[in-house]
Amino acid sequence: MTSPQAPAVELAGVAKTYRSGTTAVRGLDLTVHEGEFFSLLGPSGCGKTTTLRLIAGFEEPTAGEVRLHGTRVTGVPAHRRDVNTVFQSYALFPHLSVFENVAFGLRRRRVPRGEIAARVGAMLETVELTGLERRRPRELSGGQQQRVALARALVNRPRALLLDEPLGALDLRLRQAMQVSLKRIQREVGLTFVYVTHDQGEALTMSDRIAVLNDGRIEQVGTPREVYERPATRFAASFVGTSNLLAGEVAEVAAGRAVVVHGADGRIEVPVRGAVARGRRLELAVRPEKISLGRARPGGGLCGVRGTVTEVVYLGTATNYNVTTSAGADVVVFRQNAASADEVAARGDEVWLSWEPDHSYALETAR
């Protein structure tokens, strides 16, 4: 790996409107560093695949520019860009053997015969497909096809690999196994991965950094931990993991924290950035696993909200409590079934929800 700060892929104000009039991407600014596993995460139709196609060169942006390793590539056709793509459908050439599929890019670049054989062989070994060289794609399982697609792209030693939901067609078990091996391969070859997915679990598991996309815009860019623990927007909070959204009026602001009143007696302290006016309505979020249940009002500077248990869902390793707060918000509390397996509350019980002030976060109000 080279210096971690060298940008592999840069998007500057990139927008794409199709001739049909649909706008897929509305001005993206993004920097993917060399050697980074970078995910574009968002629901279908958020523009993540279009973004990938803009980098690959299958689409040209209607505004802004794409730079690969510092060089502007606007107008450079896909076959001259030093990136390779793993397609969602794999797009393996059905009439060619596994070997020929993987060798395709090397032959196009007139790599000498002996070197082709060596590189294809080594690559098939990396993706654990040795011995299947002569098979046709349709004779392989889904997972094997996926690895051929990966090998076909990687063997060219591109400066960045673009992956468009490559695990989408696999079943859950295989997907989890492939997540691990993808991450391993990425580490081994030290290559920049730009990974498109709608699966937040996948993005959190594999990525160095994630960009959360919605409606052609970036909602947040950060490490998996940042995106999960500190979602910047309402969308990011609800799309990545489960979030409990609570709202209330700001009663006081001091030392980077706002005190929000929720319902008749709920009191929530939440870190805020910049100035927040008193009396303003503020929306905030708390993850289900950060909340504790209790009978009494919590003390010691903890946030506290009163509510009624509406449902208790036993999950084996944990129990989910659905609670409706005194102000009418629905909250999910996730509690590990640790040493004491007893339920701390039953349906219909009055409870106090409490959590550390640092575990809730204010959301940017709608743009």
Place this chain on the structure above:
Amino acid sequence: MKFPARRRFSPLRLYTLLLIAWLLLPIAVMIVFGFNDVHGKQNFRWEGFTLRWYTHLFAKPDLTTAALNSLTIAALSTAMATALGTPLGLALARHRFRGRGTATAVLFLVIACPDLVMGASLLSMFVTFDVPRGYPTILAAHTMVATAFVATTVRARAVSLDPSLEEAAEDLGATAWPRFRLITLPLITPGILAGALLAFVLSIDDFVIANFTSGTTLTFPLWIWASTRTGTPPQVNVLGTLIFAIATALAALAGIRGSRTQRKPASRAPRSADAVGR
């Protein structure tokens, strides 16, 4: 294919055998009467076995000419229709352009139009523009009809292809021509072959359109039609038998090749390294 052989009698088995027999009966009659030792003009009654018609196959020069006309017209019109129809079918499948709907409709019209109407209108067109009828006009008519068939089969094949295949080839460094030659062309080849086969069969079989556009030129069907008034010689049966035999051999060859690629393709890819050469 993989079902265990069932020796037991079943109504379905009997039905299938009867159906095949019914389909093959006219062909069997044609073959048998090619060996008929006839002495009169009519070849309708069995008069004994002979190989005379095989040894004197080309004894009737005008029949030979007609058969050659049919074969060369079929071959040439198939070649031209394939060359014209393949890009047309690809364009219709891949691109959205002005006149695409019209082009599709016209292709459909050519296929759906009754031969009589097609033949009659072609004749009036050739007469109007004072084109002398003969070999070239039959060839032109057959090429036109066959182009529609080739374009349609190629289009059907091309729309079923994953568009990301070509993108993948581009992504791997292939420019336009290698993309076509190495990826698109091999993948639409079944469509091209199906269209070419249809074109050839339709041309060699055609009587109606040729009857309108032939002038004084005779094709095999036209010659047979003319001969029925005086008596069809057994050489016609022999030529028919030979054409049938060649067609059967070709179909069997294709079948064997096809089943081999499907059953154990792993065993027949040894030289694939050269298949995609530079």
